[in-house]
Amino acid sequence: MLSYSRRFLAAAALAVLTLPVAACTSDKPAPSASGAPSGAPAGSAGPADKGTGEQSKFFVQADYDAQMAMRKAQPTGPSDKPWEQSIDPQLIDTAKYKKAGPYHLCFSNAAVDNPWRQVGWKTMQAEVAQHKEITKFTALDAEGKDDKQISDIAELTGKGCDALIVSPNTTATLTPAVSGACPKVPVIVFDRGVQTDCPVTFIKPIGGYAFGAAAAEFLVDKVPAGGKILALRILPGVDVLETRWSAAKVAFDKSDLQVVGVEFTDGDAAKTKSVVSDYIQRYGKLDGVWMDAGATAVAAVEAFEDAGQPVPPINGEDQQDFLKKWSDAKLTAIAPTYPTYQWRTPVIAALKILKGEQVPKVWNLPQPAITQENLATYLKPGMPPLHYALCGCEDLPGYPEKWGGTS
Amino acid sequence: MRRALPIFVVLAGLLVAIAVVNPYFLEPTAFLAFVKRAAPLVILAAGQYFVIVSGEFDLSVGSLVTAEVVIAARLIDGSAEATWPVLALMIAFGLIVGLVNGAVTTLLRVPSFITTLGMLLILSGAVFLWTGGSPRGALSEQFRQLGRGSLGPVPWSVLILVAVAAAAVWATRARFGHTLVAAGDNDRAAALSGVRVARVRTVAFMISGLSAAVAAILLGGFAGVSAQVGKGLEFQAITAVVLGGVVLGGGRGSVAAAMAGAFTLEALFTLLNLYGISGALEPAVQGVIIIAAVALGAVRFPRARAAAAS
DSSP, X not given: OHHHHHHHHHHHHHHHHHHHHHHHHTTOOOOSSOSOOOSOOOOOOOOOTTSOOSOOTTOOHHHHHHHHHHHHSOOBSOTTOGGXXXXXOOEEOOGXXXXXXXXXXXXXESOOOSHHHHHHHHHHHHHXXXXXXXXXXXXXXXXXXXXHHHHHHHHHHTTTOSEEEEEOSSHHHHHHXXXXXXXXXXXXXESSOOSOSOXXXXXXXXXXXXXXXXXXXXXXXXXXXXXXXXXXXXXXXXXXXXXXXXXXXXXXXTSSOEEEEEEEOTTOHHHHHHHHHHHHHHHSOOSEEEESOSTTHHHHHHHHHHTTOOOOXXXXXXXXXXXXXXXXXTOOEEEEOOOGGGGTHHHXXXXXXXXXOOEESEEEEOOOEXXXXXXXXXXXTXXXXXXXXXXXXXXXXXXXXXXXXXX | OGGGHXXXXXXXXXXXXXXXXXXXXXXXXXXXXXXXXXXHHHHHHHHHHHHHHTTOOOOOHHHHHHHXXXXXXXXXXXXXXXXXXXXXXXXHHHHHHHHHHHHHHHTSOOOHHHHHHHHHHHHHHHHHHHHTTSOOSOOOHHHHHHHHOEETTEEHHHHHHHHHHHHHHHHHHSHHHHHHHHHHHOHHHHXXXXXXXXXXXXXXXXXXXXXXXXXXXXXXXXXXXXXXXXXXXXXXXXXXXXHTTOOTTSSOOOHXXXXXXXXXXXHHHHHHHHTTOOGGXXXXXXXXXXXXXXXXXXXXXXXXXXXXXX
């Protein structure tokens, strides 16, 4: 009898443990764009003409059209400082926020739990450090939790901040918190948006559609008609990643390519490599690989190398490990970006607002793609493998050591 | 051994099912690739078997794997000369973590799922603090070879797996294995008949730590540095062991069946992938397996024992 109850107890304990651990691992996957996944996983798409399945519930035609237009638009501002540039700026007056320095800036950060946010956060700190008029910078890290960020924002509004920068963890949940802060302090939102226009400015790169489209169009251009494409996604149900895939779907649907699979990798290198190996086995060869984020691109490339096959056209992102692989293995590749230099812009915007200078209501930053032509510019030997090349941090004090590099 | 039979039948069934969908699977290269992919989990399951059969759990192996890979990348930093010393260090680190788990569980009498859950959190927190979420450095080509390369047609990881499996089977047949099972079945009786329960359980934890170190070497070699490499591996290993018919709570089961359980789990994931079922289902499948296997074990066993007794 004793051993029964022990067995049941053990089983019960295991079952209980599974829940919290599963809950915290679901926070971990690191979509390069930003923090925690929102929404429930959607069912996987059924097969259609081009194998791309149903269009994502997150797809908004007007947003897609706007982003496609912005990709072609010429940004205004200094071309050597893309973090100060903006596309189609609708300038607004900020005279009512004007006040004399020195300033106390505050920042509510969603998380620093992935390399993209790491690089961005270091870049923002360095940007703050080079402005003498900012005498105090208070930052709170919400560690990927909405509830913590809500209380962080409430706490910061009571701290006498002259301006509040917010990088929201999720869009909908953080909206009331931001709305509550707006009347008390000028608010600057960046990376992800909120569903209110009360912030003085919202800073973002062009967006997910532009990322997904740049990669897909490259494949449509480079892969011969009828070619087999494997699409790799991190996980379903996250808005910033859904937009990337939905734009790629639009491009593939219009092409002569055949998407033989759309797979989720959890952002895990070993899983990515296994999935790609499975597809190589199943189809003999693949003619192109589309990825919604670059963190596991090197693993995908290695799957071809280990199978003894040439690496087909592929996209990654601006992380050094991929750029190095691209250069060393002479890949046919492209690296669309979601630039980390956007972490500089909120600080610049805050100072402009406090000085009463005009800022765009929606500050659309350019979102370049790394191509064969400019690869050498972005390949930076001595920087860590997961460093993002578009940090815009090269001119900041402490580069490269502060970003983990060696000069 | 009779208890172990069902899992081999299930495994064979799954392999046949995969071969039906993908005939290429039966070719030597494809099959070796499958074994290579399964190797880290099989090794972890073998390690986990020793802990489970002795009546304990080791939940720390997943984050131990991550810690090992991240530490190795930082220390090697792409340099070939550092490879072998760092490999030795990884093995030592795995053994030490196992020793701590074992000592805390047996000497301080902290239940092992608390000890190892604590270790899981400590290691993942320490890795996060140290790396800030973004691992630095790189593994050398020499290091990568163990998980990526092959000796002729046979991947190194398959050779390592064969060696580990042989050692594990040998250990369970040796005196150590018998005392371990005795300790898991009834530690009081084992202690009274002269088994040093605390010592054999601590050694079991050290074996599990060692298996995590070997798995880390293979996984890091296979896919390179990642701060998520070990994510969820502890549950995969426990699922595999349970699937192999090893009784949670200890005292019953064979290491060969536990390893077959790991192959079965990997085969199941491969099959799901071949049928295009989303990877998001994997945790759900694992959950169902754990609950079903434990429930079946609890329901079926009394009858078998009653029959044996009569």
